[in-house]
Amino acid sequence: MDTVGLDDSCLGYEVILSEGDRSTPRCPHGPTLLFEKVRKRGEGGRRFYACSACRDRKDCNFFQWEDEKVSEARELARQANNKRQRAPFSQQQYSARLHELIKSGNADGAAEPMKSLLLDIDFRYAQFYGQDEFCHYNMFNHHFFDGEASSAAVRAFLRESDGEKAVTVADPPFGGLVKPLAGSFSRISQTWRNQQSADGSYVDMPLIWIFPYFMEPRILACFPSLTMLDYQVDYDNHSLYKHGKTGRKQSPVRLFTNISPAEIVLPEEEGYRFCAICERYVGRLNEHCAECDVCPSKDGRQWKHCALCGRCVKPSWRHCQSCGRCALPDHPCDQSPGAEGCFNCASLAHKRKACPLKHISRSASKKGRGARTRQLAKLSARSGRIKKTK
Structure with missing residues (x-):
């Protein structure tokens, strides 16, 4: 998202999710999100509405202050513009490719058939899939562009019967805001619960969220029940997250899930092994630490235990006597984490x-x-x- 009026006293922006069904302004991508400037020392930041899907205002330049009064003529012009414009094409095609893989496997008959419903902001998929296989959807604001018809299709898909089980597999853009995504996934889970028996009303829908490992703190802040698996997700059509000369040696993309890690078997031929103590599959270099009683590595490398810090750290970190903590060798000693409170x-x-x-x-x-x-x-x-x- 483009930074509007950013100054030295502004730390950034925070998403304020609306409570209930409060009406919000709309752009071509559906209901907008409410943002607030975060300033130092408790100074109140001014709130504004901006597009939920586009972080660059070149892609969607919608902007409106929360307390701004919009004339009727401007509102009518805005509604007409929203009808003329189409949502931009999907920033990633990976979820769609998973959908295609499932359909291909069903056609081959090599495995038990599975149903798949693709939710994507790219409206062009409607040319290839029917409404029972595709819904035009914005995952950043839980908006169905086709209204009740798409919502009904989702409810019908989530209604489990004859022993069928549903799972949400989400592969959002890596630059996407975690908080709005978590809000949408929660609402899908609530829809799923509403379709089940009363006995499972407090159970969350199984979720597999594909996202970089360094976003783990933000994801766990929204979903404490999720666990990050060691499996490294590679993409054969991504310039950075793929094997080969142009990609990284190790992908930072992981799977976050509320499914028990003990139930997920990772391929041993790709370098994963089962840790009997943790009762889960881990990477080949992720050795169990007797002091921490966990396989600690997050990035695929072998981490080391620091007795002074009482925890495992990255292999490139060194314990700094001045700071009393482990950090990179060339870190600035006068900037300890959390000093500003x-x-x-x-x-x-x-x-x-x-x-x-x-x-x-x-x-x-x-x-x-x-x-x-x-x-x-x-x-x-x-x-x-x-x-x-x-």
Whole structure:
């Protein structure tokens, strides 16, 4: 997403998912998302609406402040423009290729037939698949472009019968925002639960989320029940994530799933082995650490245990006596992680995401800034540090 009015005091943008079915402005890609500027020291950021699917405003230039009043003429012109334009083609064709692989396997008769329903923003797939096999869909806002007809097709597909089981396999663009994606996957899971018996009303739909391993903290913040598998996903039509001279030696793309890792068998011929202690398949170089009692590697390399830090770290890291932690040899010693603490209340005890008062900076206006400052000062005092704001 293009940074609108970004300045030195702005740390970035946070997605504010709407509660309930609150109406939001629409662009050619469906309902937009509400964003908020994240600033230091609890300063309230102004909220705005932008496209859910496109992070570059060259692809979709929709922009509207949350408190902006839109005239009727402008709204009518916007609706007409949305009808004229089509959603852009899919940024990745990998989910579609999985759909094609399933259909090809069904045609060969080599395995038990499987049903597959493709949800993709590329409307051109409608030329090749019927509505029971494809739905025009935006995974960043859970928007079905064909309305109730597509929603009904999804409900019918998720209605398990005769021992059939459904699983969601998601392969979104790697630059996609995790929070909106998690919101859409949660709503698909809720739709799945609604189609099942009352006994499974609290069970989540099986999910396999394909995403880079370094996004694990963000994914687990939304879905704590997911586990990252060691399996490295390669793409034969991706310039970077493939084997060969032009690709990386090891792909950073992994599988995140709520299916028990013990039930997923990884191919031993590709270098995976079963760890009897962890009860899961791991990479060949991912050796079990007796101190941590886990196979620790995230990136496919063999990690090492640091007795001073009490955890396993990457092989390229070294323990720094000045910082008291492991880091790259050329790291700046004056920048230790977490030194700045919470940008919302100035406490060193937690980060902004875990701040119990982070909602105050969003909802408070300039008129009520004095009362908010007193609350922030009280919280900081309990954390052992008082921070005054002007």
